[in-house]
Amino acid sequence: MEMTEPADELPRIGVVTIATDRSLSTDAAGETIEDVLEERGHEVPMREHVGSDHDKVQSIVSRMIDRDDVDLVVTSGATSIEPDDITLEAVRPLLDKELSTFDDLFATLSYEAFGSHAVAARTLAGVSGGVPVFCLPGNRDAVRLGLEKLLLPEAGHLVSLARSEATVADPGIEKEIQEE
Known part of the structure; x- marks a missing residue:
């Protein structure tokens, strides 16, 4: 596997929280994500909340992937x-490639941190249109664990890899990336 240098700039991260029983203003996990990202200097150009509706989740994640000011979702x-x-189930069809090791690593860390409750935790990570996408649980502590131990240490590297993958798949993107 070829190693590339992490991106010089911190990725801009779009955040989507999915919950029927809370709103954007009462979403502890979403607040935790935003706080952790901002503490580490990441810009959050878009933060959305949506109920547990398959089509709405898929639509909002897709729109976020398509934004020019979002490097990672x-x-x-x-x-x-x-x-x-x-x-x-809503996000998986959007992915061009899955990062299956993310789920394995999250499960291991989750078990170490929370014990057997981790058996009910499901996560997903992959790339869609040159944009890494990570689906984390809605628990504040689980979100912090996933961000701090897995996602953020590799965010710049993953964005860089995903962009280079996108340029191979779509030569038109290469021109756009070079113009940035």
Whole structure:
């Protein structure tokens, strides 16, 4: 596997929280994501909240991926096994490639931190149109764990890899990236 240098600038991260039982103003996990990102100097150009509706989740994540000011997308919530936990099913079809190791590593860290409750946690990571996408649980502590231990240490590197992958898939993107 070829190693590339991390991006010089911190990725701009779009945040989507999915929950039927809370709103943007009462979303502790979403607030945690935004706080952690801003503490580390990341810009959050867009933060949205949506209920557990498959088509709405898919639409808002897709729109976020298509934004020029979003380098990486993080979702939080609706990832467990309850009937209305549909985030992974809504996001998976958008992905060109999955990062299956993310789920494995998150499960290991989650078990170490939270014990057997981790068995109900589901996560997903991948790349869509040159943009890394990460789906995290809606729990504040689980979100912090995923961000601090896995996602943020690799964010710049993953954005760089995803962009280079996009240029191979679509030569028109290469011109856009060079113009930035």
